[in-house]
Amino acid sequence: MSSLNINNLNCQRGYNQLFSELSFQANSGDIWRITGTNGSGKTSLLKILAGLNVPEEGEITLDNHPVKSDEYQSEVFYLGHLSALSAELTSVENLEFLTGLNKSIDQHLLVEALTQVGLKGYEDEYCAKLSAGQKRRVILAGLFVSNAKIWLLDEPFTALDPHGVKIVEERISNHCAQGGVCLFTTHQDSTLPNQKVLAL
Amino acid sequence: MNIYLKTLERDLRVAIRNPSSVLNPLLFFVISVSLFPLAISPEAATLSQIAAGIIWVVSMLAVLLSLNALFHHDFENGVLEQMVISHHSLPLLILSKITAHWILTGIPIILLSPLLGLFLFLDGESVKVLMLTLLLATPSLSLIGAIGASLIVGIKNSGMLLSLLILPLYIPILIFASSAVSQAQFGLDITGQLYFLATILVVSIMATPFVSALALKISLE
Numbered sequence: 335m336s337s338l339n340i341n342n343l344n345c346q347r348g349y350n351q352l353f354s355e356l357s358f359q360a361n362s363g364d365i366w367r368i369t370g371t372n373g374s375g376k377t378s379l380l381k382i383l384a385g386l387n388v389p390e391e392g393e394i395t396l397d398n399h400p401v402k403s404d405e406y407q408s409e410v411f412y413l414g415h416l417s418a419l420s421a422e423l424t425s426v427e428n429l430e431f432l433t434g435l436n437k438s439i440d441q442h443l444l445v446e447a448l449t450q451v452g453l454k455g456y457e458d459e460y461c462a463k464l465s466a467g468q469k470r471r472v473i474l475a476g477l478f479v480s481n482a483k484i485w486l487l488d489e490p491f492t493a494l495d496p497h498g499v500k501i502v503e504e505r506i507s508n509h510c511a512q513g514g515v516c517l518f519t520t521h522q523d524s525t526l527p528n529q530k531v532l533a534l
Numbered sequence: 535m536n537i538y539l540k541t542l543e544r545d546l547r548v549a550i551r552n553p554s555s556v557l558n559p560l561l562f563f564v565i566s567v568s569l570f571p572l573a574i575s576p577e578a579a580t581l582s583q584i585a586a587g588i589i590w591v592v593s594m595l596a597v598l599l600s601l602n603a604l605f606h607h608d609f610e611n612g613v614l615e616q617m618v619i620s621h622h623s624l625p626l627l628i629l630s631k632i633t634a635h636w637i638l639t640g641i642p643i644i645l646l647s648p649l650l651g652l653f654l655f656l657d658g659e660s661v662k663v664l665m666l667t668l669l670l671a672t673p674s675l676s677l678i679g680a681i682g683a684s685l686i687v688g689i690k691n692s693g694m695l696l697s698l699l700i701l702p703l704y705i706p707i708l709i710f711a712s713s714a715v716s717q718a719q720f721g722l723d724i725t726g727q728l729y730f731l732a733t734i735l736v737v738s739i740m741a742t743p744f745v746s747a748l749a750l751k752i753s754l755e
Binding site for chain 2: 384385386387388404407408410412414415416417418419420421422423427431432434435436460
């Protein structure tokens with residue numbers, strides 16, 4: 335059982351107070367959907383949880399390990415707004431490097447992951463030649479090889495077609511059914527079951 | 535160590551597939567140096583006297599020109615974010631990117647320098663010293679430059695800012711390196727200058743990846 339504790343979080347951007355005294359606990363199996371209007375601090379919250387941004391105040395722990403510790407960072411999979419893909423590399427090369435930043439993964443598993451997101455045959459295609467949706471699928475293929483417990487997904491469904499959304503939602507459901515935690519933001523309708531909503 | 539080699543391999547692969555970003559600073563280096571004889575004098579005596587200075591100043595500017603790209607693409611496409619949150623040591627990942635930068639910029643400059651040295655009538659012995667100073671000091675240029683590159687990574691149109699930040703830090707290297715070559719031309723001892731360049735290199739290797747990592751984290755916030 336893992337538990338991600340967010341205690342009294344306070345975030346400010348410039349002169350804007352995005353949120354304050356935010357506290358919640360995400361336990362194994364939880365799917366948290368973070369909602370809010372544009373500029374309400376959804377991305378900032380995910381970045382703080384990923385360890386990219388530092389909050390003004392507050393404490394974040396995963397099973398008593400603080401946010402900057404190796405134990406915390408190795409359990410987090412963060413997917414931001416940006417594609418995190420280099421145009422000059424192929425799908426497999428990009429995925430190999432990005433997943434390798436956390437752990438080494440056999441290449442055949444990466445090819446398998448690309449197949450699962452519907453990119454069979456695109457393994458050796460340069461990412462410059464892929465469409466926006468296909469690029470999103472490449473990075474989402476990382477979910478199929480990730481062992482991280484905490485998934486922080488910022489707008490994971492952007493540019494995906496309905497079939498792509500379904501694949502990702504199924505993957506998130508499976509992950510959480512196996513004891514993982516997922517926090518995600520989306521402006522689209524999500525059919526994920528048992529999702530808890532955090533409104534900012 | 536494995537991630538160091540993986541990052542290095544990735545950066546080299548990206549650069550080879552997009553050669554213009556690597557070739558531009560080198561072309562600048564060769565073209566700029568070859569313009570001096572036209573503008574100053576084709577006389578061997580005049581050129582050989584200023585050859586070391588010319589090659590050193592231009593190679594510094596060529597490195598500076600290439601530094602903008604060091605973190606820029608990875609910042610724009612989000613790879614840098616993934617590097618920062620990776621549980622691998624960020625300074626090690628940065629050191630790997632700096633190594634790739636040196637392989638793609640420093641080594642070609644070292645290899646081109648004898649040709650340009652002879653072009654400016656440097657004698658064989660001085661060309662050897664020139665190459666030695668470049669070998670000792672171009673890694674320092676990449677290492678020190680990485681601090682500036684990581685500080686300006688989120689700022690648009692920051693080329694001028696990078697020069698202002700980094701060039702003052704390059705000046706000691708320029709002084710020791712070009713004076714080593716000038717002294718070698720007169721057959722004087724250059725051990726002192728080489729020790730200084732080596733010291734700068736050792737201090738840069740030890741300190742700059744950490745400073746650069748800190749600067750990158752600040753830039754990404």
